[in-house]
Structure formats: C-alpha cells, structure tokens
Amino acid sequence: MMSESRIISLMNARVKQALAVLLMAGLLGCSQKNESQEDDSGEGYPLVGEILSVLQDEGLLEVRHEEIAGYMPAMTMRFKVAPGDMKNAKPGQKIRARLIRDGEGGFALVKIWPIDEEAAKDLEKFNDRLQKQAKELDSGRYYGEGDQSPDFALLDQFGKTVTSDRLKGKPFFLNFIFTRCTDAQMCPLSTSKMAQLQLMVKESGLDASFVSITLDPEFDTPGILRNYADAYGIDGSNYHFVTGPKSAVRDLVRSFGVTSMDNxxxxxxxxxxVLIDENGAIIKRSEKSAWTTLEFLEALKKSQE
Ligand SMILES: [Cu+2]
Structure with missing residues (x-):
C-alpha cells in the first residue's frame, strides 16, 4: 500500500495553473505535425489475419486475412508495410492492422499489432494492478523519489511483452516520448540523451535497462517504435520502446507525474x-528537459556502490 507520506506531491493548484498557461502559449510540448504525419486511425479498413511469409526482397508481407465486412472476402494478399513492421514480421504471427491503398494501385497495412493471447493476459493482469494503483493516488499526486514504481506491462519495439516484474533485478531508466514529436528540445533531445546514456552506462561497466513509454500509443505501434529506435541507432538489447493499451499508458503518464494532452x-x-533501482524503487526523478546524462549516470553509480 502506498502511504500518503511516501508520495511526493508537487502539482499543487498554482503549478497546474502555470502549466495550463504554458500549454496555451505553446511553450510546452511539441510543435505541429506536418500533413504526412496526420493520425490515420480512421483511415482504411480493420483487418485480422496471419502472416504467411515475409518477402524481404520485395518488402512485402503475404497475409491470409479474414473477411473484411462490406469490402473484401477472406483471401491471401501481399501488402506493403513499414520497415519496422517488415523486421518484426514472422510467418505464423497473427496480426490486426488497418488495410489502406498504397497510392500505387497496391495495398498496404498500417497500425500492425501482434495478436498474442499470452501477451494479452500479461497486459491485462499487470495493467489492472496499475489502474488500481493509479486510482489510489490522490488527484495531483504521483510516484516520486523513494516510492515504489507502479506495475505495468506493455509491448516493446519487437512486439515482445515487457513487464515491471521482468525488469526487476536490474536498474532501469524510464522516460516518455512519442515518435511524431517534432519539438527538437523535447522528445528528440530526450531520446538522443537516453541513447548517449546507454553508451555511457556500458562504458562504465554497469548494467541497466532503458524504457521509453510512448505518449501516442494509437500511432506508435511496435513497428513504428522499431523504425524510431533504428533511426537513432539504438541498441535494442537493453532498450525497450514500449506501447500498448491507451488506458495503461494514461495510467502510467499520471502515475509518473507527466502531463499529456491531445491537441x-x-x-x-x-x-x-526516472531511474528505478533493481528492487523497483524510484531513486531519481527529473522533470527538466535539461536533465544531463552525467547526473543520471552518477545516480546509477551511487546506487551500485
Ligand atoms: Cu515531445
């Protein structure tokens, strides 16, 4: 149980008011997305199917899909997909996605999510706990230094399940980003610094994991996150970019004291x-965009002494 004294409360009414002013003035957050990055959640048709083969040379996936009501009977087709989805694709994998025209007379799949019953069970179990924990927080309170990090389960850029339990035994750094963020001082800078920190930790002979939670789970599928991680040249062996149910992301955003508003x-x-130790306790937290890799490396070193 989380006692009130163990929770740091920083967001009083005045801070909230100031934040609202900043948001309105556009001083916080990310600048506009361009046309091509428009959310396409409503675009195309919902598809459920199974990957039959991965045609690397053509950059196509062969998928046997179920009937798409009012549009197409069940059949096997070849689809263009994003590079990250291509890399994640495995024959036999069941998927849900949206089918769109690719503009060249062919078809493409976007918003590809793996269908995996085992993973779904984990996600439900952990995120139910997360939801209860988030509800216990009084309005404006969140988990800070000294608190136990909340439970969660999400999918990483490889489509693999990442749970708070499986992260234990090793410290991990955690932050929030979204791939379409175009404000150089916000997500792109955070990701660059996390990538640098990953290298510094390795060079120091220390062992830690990295977790970046997307603020935009509807757009940021595992494949999109893989594109993103690869674009930053990030070693995915101990760095998870994670996404999943909107409600779980919302609970995590709230639990870690982040403000996120769809504009x-x-x-x-x-x-x-945030830096979380091997037992799941939060040992360092910064909400500044000017956080330094060095201060977090030092905090990790100190925790390992
Ligand atoms: Cu951002």
Missing part, C-alpha cells in the same frame, strides 16, 4: 526522466 494536431506534454 488538435499534436500532443502537448511535460517530461519525466
């Missing part, structure tokens, strides 16, 4: 960078 064409958000 017309972007997500306005604040930042939190």
């Amino acid at each position: 017309v064409d972007t997500i306005m958000h604040s930042l939190a960078t």
